[in-house]
Structures are given as structure tokens and as C-alpha cells.
Amino acid sequence: MSTQTVRPMNDEEVFSEMNKMVAFIKQEAMEKAREIKVKADEEFNIEKAKLVRQESINVEEQFQRKVKQAQVKQRILASTLINKSRLKVLQERQELLEVVFAEARKELEKVPEDTEKYKKLLIDLCVQAFVQLNDAVVNVRGRKADAELLKECVPKAVEAFKEKSGKSVKATVVEQSPLADSVLGGVRVSALNDRINVDNTLLARLDLSSEHMLPQLRNTLFGQSPNRRFYN
16 A cells, blocks of 8 residues: 655645635625625615605605695685675675665654644554553653644544544643654553553654564565575
């Protein structure tokens, strides 16, 4: 059996082997570096996508909040403008109604000028008050300017009441405390020592008529409101 003697490497061979080992280690290091870079890039892209997505969600949420805020402000502004417009319309309507009532008052001021018609009106107003009070003793008051007319008309009203109701009534014209000229005319009749009274002055009748006729007058001037549900 023969034996081989292992020859030690010379410097050149050692240097060559070292170069091979360095090249191998360098190659592995480069490959490992590439793997690390690829993985790092992948993780970076994933994280970047998450951040972009989250930021996009945040931006969208902020945008939606601003849109809702803008919509709320727009609705508030629209509601405010509508309410202002409605108030303006109502104010102008009220002013027009006041003009109508003022014209009616001017016409009522002319009523006493036609003496014969006014006498008949005073009689009718007294009779109506007698019926409402239904008392045997009453006091009749009017304007100072109507004192003489009342003295003439009240007895006729007493007769008309008796014919109408079959009852008698003692009616006294009270001159000591006449009604103000601002009532425009008519009478105020009281009973039970003036504890109850019926105001049949022209001004009171105008106020009563204005209240009762106001819905009809509104419809005549402005038409029916589309928002109104109930009608008396």
C-alpha cells in the first residue's frame, strides 16, 4: 500500500484560495443585501399604501364633514331668508289690511251726516242692545253731538222692542257722561246700574266686523293660503 504525501500550498495557492473565499462571501453578502432591499422595498410599499389609504380616508372624512357643514349653513341661510321673506309679506299684508280698515273708518265717520239714515241706525242699535240685555231698566249713552237725536230715537226704539219681544223696557238717555267722539257714533247701553253693557258704537261694530271678516278679507285680497289646513 502506497502513501501520498500532502504537499503544503505555496503562497500563490493560498492567496488564490483566499480570493475564492472572499468572492464567495462577497457574493453571498450581495445576494443577502438584495433580499433585504427587496423585502424592505416591499414592506415600504405596503406601509406607504397603508398611509396613503388612511390619509385618503382622513381627507374624505374631512371633506364630507365640510360638505355637511356647508349644507347645514346653506339650509340655515335659506330658512332665514324664507322666514324674513314671510315676515315681510305678512307685514305688508297687515299694512294693507290696516289701510282697508282706515278707509272703512273714514266711511263710518260720514254715517251721521245722513240724519234720517243715522236715526234709523240708532233705533236698530238700541233695539239690538235691549234684546241682548233683556232687562226692564237700561241706560243709553251716546256722543254729545247725538244727544238730541237719542232723545228722539230711544222712545222709538222702546216701542220697536216692545213690538218685537212683547216686553217693556224703561230706557233713559244719560247725558252727564257722553261717549267720546272717537267712537264715531252709535250707542252704549247698560243695565244693572251700569254693571253690564252692550257696546253698539260704530267703532265697536267696526272692530267686531273686522275680526269676523278678517279671514274672508284676507282671502279676497290675497287668495287662499296653500299652507292653511282648516277653515272656520
